Amino acid sequence: MTASCHGTTTGTPGECFAEKRTVNIGIIGFGDMGRLYAQKFIEAGWQHVNVCDLPAKYDALREELADSPIRVFRDGHAVSRRSDFIIYSVEAERINAVVALYAPSTKMGAIVAGQTSVKAPEVRAFEEHMPEDVNIVTCHSLHGPKIDPTGQPLVIVRHRSTEDKYHLTVRILSSLGSEHVFLSYEEHDRITADTQAVTHVAFLSMGTAWKTQRVFPWEDRNYVGGIENVKVNMALRIYGSKWHVYAGLAILNPSARIQVRQYALSVSELFALMIQERKEEFRARILRAADYVFGQAGEQRQRSRKILLSDEVLDRFSLSSVPKEKRKPNSHLSLLAIVDCWHALRINPYDHLICQTPPFRLWVGIVEYLFNDAEMLESTINAALYDMDTRGEDLHFYSAAQGWAQCIEIGSMEGYQLRFQDTSSFFQDRLADAGKLSSEMIATITRHIHQTD
Ligand SMILES: NC(=O)C1=CN([C@@H]2O[C@H](COP(=O)(O)OP(=O)(O)OC[C@H]3O[C@@H](n4cnc5c(N)ncnc54)[C@H](OP(=O)(O)O)[C@@H]3O)[C@@H](O)[C@H]2O)C=CC1
Numbered sequence: 001m002t003a004s005c006h007g008t009t010t011g012t013p014g015e016c017f018a019e020k021r022t023v024n025i026g027i028i029g030f031g032d033m034g035r036l037y038a039q040k041f042i043e044a045g046w047q048h049v050n051v052c053d054l055p056a057k058y059d060a061l062r063e064e065l066a067d068s069p070i071r072v073f074r075d076g077h078a079v080s081r082r083s084d085f086i087i088y089s090v091e092a093e094r095i096n097a098v099v100a101l102y103a104p105s106t107k108m109g110a111i112v113a114g115q116t117s118v119k120a121p122e123v124r125a126f127e128e129h130m131p132e133d134v135n136i137v138t139c140h141s142l143h144g145p146k147i148d149p150t151g152q153p154l155v156i157v158r159h160r161s162t163e164d165k166y167h168l169t170v171r172i173l174s175s176l177g178s179e180h181v182f183l184s185y186e187e188h189d190r191i192t193a194d195t196q197a198v199t200h201v202a203f204l205s206m207g208t209a210w211k212t213q214r215v216f217p218w219e220d221r222n223y224v225g226g227i228e229n230v231k232v233n234m235a236l237r238i239y240g241s242k243w244h245v246y247a248g249l250a251i252l253n254p255s256a257r258i259q260v261r262q263y264a265l266s267v268s269e270l271f272a273l274m275i276q277e278r279k280e281e282f283r284a285r286i287l288r289a290a291d292y293v294f295g296q297a298g299e300q301r302q303r304s305r306k307i308l309l310s311d312e313v314l315d316r317f318s319l320s321s322v323p324k325e326k327r328k329p330n331s332h333l334s335l336l337a338i339v340d341c342w343h344a345l346r347i348n349p350y351d352h353l354i355c356q357t358p359p360f361r362l363w364v365g366i367v368e369y370l371f372n373d374a375e376m377l378e379s380t381i382n383a384a385l386y387d388m389d390t391r392g393e394d395l396h397f398y399s400a401a402q403g404w405a406q407c408i409e410i411g412s413m414e415g416y417q418l419r420f421q422d423t424s425s426f427f428q429d430r431l432a433d434a435g436k437l438s439s440e441m442i443a444t445i446t447r448h449i450h451q452t453d
């Protein structure tokens with residue numbers, strides 16, 4: 001084994017060959033993310049990857065993985081006893097119960113990590129149930145299971161660890177090829193409350209608003225082209241995913257309520273100004289928020305832009321066969337409200353790009369697109385105040401956003417599930433197409449960003 005595999009994180013996969021033959025990696029929860037991680041560890045040359053799901057799935061998994069180097073065990077006890085590094089990749093809502101169950105079987109001196117999207121409950125569970133000799137270095141991949149982890153952010157939280165176990169963890173996680181972001185668990189939860197929980201509320205509310213109007217947005221010329229494509233593709237992408245992922249990260253994150261509450265308040269206060277046609281107040285509030293988030297518009301009335309979505313990329317990814325017509329003015333209440341929300345909470349979304357998920361990157365991208373185009377922003381403000389078609393749509397968006405925020409506020413997982421499934425079943429015929437198209441859109445935009453870095 002070379003020196004670089006001892007106590008440093010700089011060893012290349014080749015240099016760490018010996019440790020890849022001896023270290024046992026464990027994964028408890030062989031769902032979408034557990035599978036992705038197991039595959040990546042095997043591809044990187046780790047020879048002992050031990051996995052389990054619920055005992056009831058043991059036989060089926062053994063059969064499925066009969067020809068795979070991944071080793072299947074009956075339960076988390078069997079995985080924990082033999083593994084040096086163990087990742088819990090289960091539903092956030094279950095993390096405490098699952099950790100409590102398997103913690104006593106953890107190998108002495110091992111490292112435990114979790115993949116849940118919210119870290120406070122996970123760290124609490126590890127602290128409460130793990131023996132004191134166990135190291136806690138946890139992680140969170142900020143992308144879904146169908147996205148290539150290469151270059152995507154991977155948060156690593158060193159919570160309680162010796163130096164060598166911490167570096168071993170980083171070397172193991174380097175197999176994913178992601179960009180490491182080192183944070184405390186509190187920082188992680190504060191930032192992801194914005195990059196994930198609030199972003200999802202905006203897209204979920206768009207979906208619910210379309211559903212209550214019985215509108216399939218890909219059939220409606222108002223939702224075709226430009227930033228509308230991002231709204232439609234991302235909303236449907238979320239509704240095509242597992243509800244527990246979104247419910248867990250919103251309801252169990254202690255910072256999410258504060259931020260979601262402010263987003264709902266921003267929607268509500270802006271909507272009140274709109275329907276009262278209080279133009280001066282409304283316009284001044286939007287521009288103050290814009291100055292805070294994007295800086296003062298300079299001589300060319302340009303504000304700062306970092307994501308730089310192009311018209312060509314935006315127009316390329318449409319679910320619709322309806323031709324794009326001249327852009328119809330829209331209030332973009334969802335976008336105005338997020339800038340107002342960032343302003344109210346003194347959040348700089350560009351600082352949060354360190355924890356960007358694909359939907360957040362696109363969200364910031366379309367917001368800056370709107371706020372950078374002075375003409376479009378003025379027509380948006382006018383539509384918000386005086387366009388009666390837009391007002392009807394905004395009423396539905398307003399109601400949906402309040403409903404989602406209340407559901408998160410009261411912390412109802414069941415309510416979240418019912419609301420989520422109610423809207424996703426309305427769109428069910430197009431969810432698969434939207435998932436594919438949005439992944440292509442994300443891949444194109446990721447390439448574009450890396451080329452312009
Ligand atoms: N999907 C995503 O985009 C991302 C998800 N995450 C987080 O990663 C975690 C896993 O998500 P994901 O893989 O998508 O979810 P999945 O539902 O696909 O996987 C979770 C798996 O854990 C199993 N499980 C539950 N209890 C136990 C147990 N006691 N022992 C062993 N296995 C158990 C579940 O079984 P069953 O289904 O029968 O309950 C399921 O197969 C979540 O906390 C999520 O928030 C993080 C980043 C991205």
Ligand SMILES: O=C(O)C(=O)Cc1ccc(O)cc1
Pocket residue numbers: 116117141142143144147237238245249357358359
């Ligand atoms: O749509 C996507 O790609 C996502 O952003 C998925 C996602 C869901 C939960 C996470 O904790 C991280 C990423």
